[in-house]
Amino acid sequence: MWTLSGFSDEISDDFQEQCSVVRGLGMGHLELRSAWGTNVLDLDEAQVRRALEVLQAHDLRVSSIGSPVGKVHLDADVAEHLDRARRAVELAQAFGARYVRVFSFFLRPDEAPEQVRDAVLERMAALAEVAAAGDVVFLHENEKGIYGDVPARCADVLSSVASPHLRAAWDAANFVQVGVRPHTEGYALLRPHLEYVQVKDAHLATGEVVPAGRGDGEVLDTVRALHEDGFDGFFSLEPHLAQAHELGGFSGPELFTTAHTAFTGLLRAESISYR
Numbered sequence: 001m002w003t004l005s006g007f008s009d010e011i012s013d014d015f016q017e018q019c020s021v022v023r024g025l026g027m028g029h030l031e032l033r034s035a036w037g038t039n040v041l042d043l044d045e046a047q048v049r050r051a052l053e054v055l056q057a058h059d060l061r062v063s064s065i066g067s068p069v070g071k072v073h074l075d076a077d078v079a080e081h082l083d084r085a086r087r088a089v090e091l092a093q094a095f096g097a098r099y100v101r102v103f104s105f106f107l108r109p110d111e112a113p114e115q116v117r118d119a120v121l122e123r124m125a126a127l128a129e130v131a132a133a134g135d136v137v138f139l140h141e142n143e144k145g146i147y148g149d150v151p152a153r154c155a156d157v158l159s160s161v162a163s164p165h166l167r168a169a170w171d172a173a174n175f176v177q178v179g180v181r182p183h184t185e186g187y188a189l190l191r192p193h194l195e196y197v198q199v200k201d202a203h204l205a206t207g208e209v210v211p212a213g214r215g216d217g218e219v220l221d222t223v224r225a226l227h228e229d230g231f232d233g234f235f236s237l238e239p240h241l242a243q244a245h246e247l248g249g250f251s252g253p254e255l256f257t258t259a260h261t262a263f264t265g266l267l268r269a270e271s272i273s274y275r
Helices: 015-024 044-058 078-095 113-133 151-161 172-176 182-195 221-229 250-268
Strands: 004-006 029-032 061-065 097-103 137-141 166-171 192-198 236-239 243-246 246-250
Touching: 004 061, 004 250, 015 029, 015 044, 015 151, 015 250, 044 078, 061 078, 061 236, 078 097, 078 113, 097 182, 113 137, 113 151, 137 151, 151 166, 151 182, 166 172, 166 182, 172 182, 182 192, 182 221, 192 221, 221 250, 236 250
Parallel strands: 004 029, 004 236, 029 061, 061 097, 097 137, 137 166, 166 192, 192 236
Antiparallel strands: 243 246
């Protein structure tokens, strides 16, 4: 049975409201990216304890830490960034989450992917070692503008590092926004690495993000393929229906509900069970 989650900070800055809406939709998990307007990696220990109390009160669990690790340029301080990754691992352990979202570093306009490949792979291997040390799994998301923004380079990162602690998070909308038809061009290549799915869709012509199944992200094709080959994991709503920016997005309670209704409607139409 597939498990629904979601970037609950798209609902509200207030963590209480995030949890209330998520639970009201019948979901048992959320993806923790920020709470009370603070990025998850910057929560202090008192805020972590408070968040745990709120989660317990709403009978919710954390599917993944939605960290920004790897959303920097390659000239960023490596040691400092690895410290951020270790903090992400600490938080995953504190919240009982197996997964942490990461990225494969922004490229500058004058940086060709093939020229920086070795540096990217060195840093991604180092991140995988941090994940292994903490017994968690880092999920590489195909964010636009990073090294791994198209299927071939995502596969390059994952197969080159070749660690069970570095796996793929699939984001159809992000693929669309870099001119990729996700299922047609990426599914066969990335399915061996795929462990987590982020749910959003987009129009190829404009890049506008839309609810799942209403854009060019081939969401239905991907859902059918995953169901056929026995995928059993998380599907995390990341609607971005009101605004989107480099470190996340926002939808509000109503549009988050719209995103949930669109995706669950698609699953029901396919007779796919979920919780």
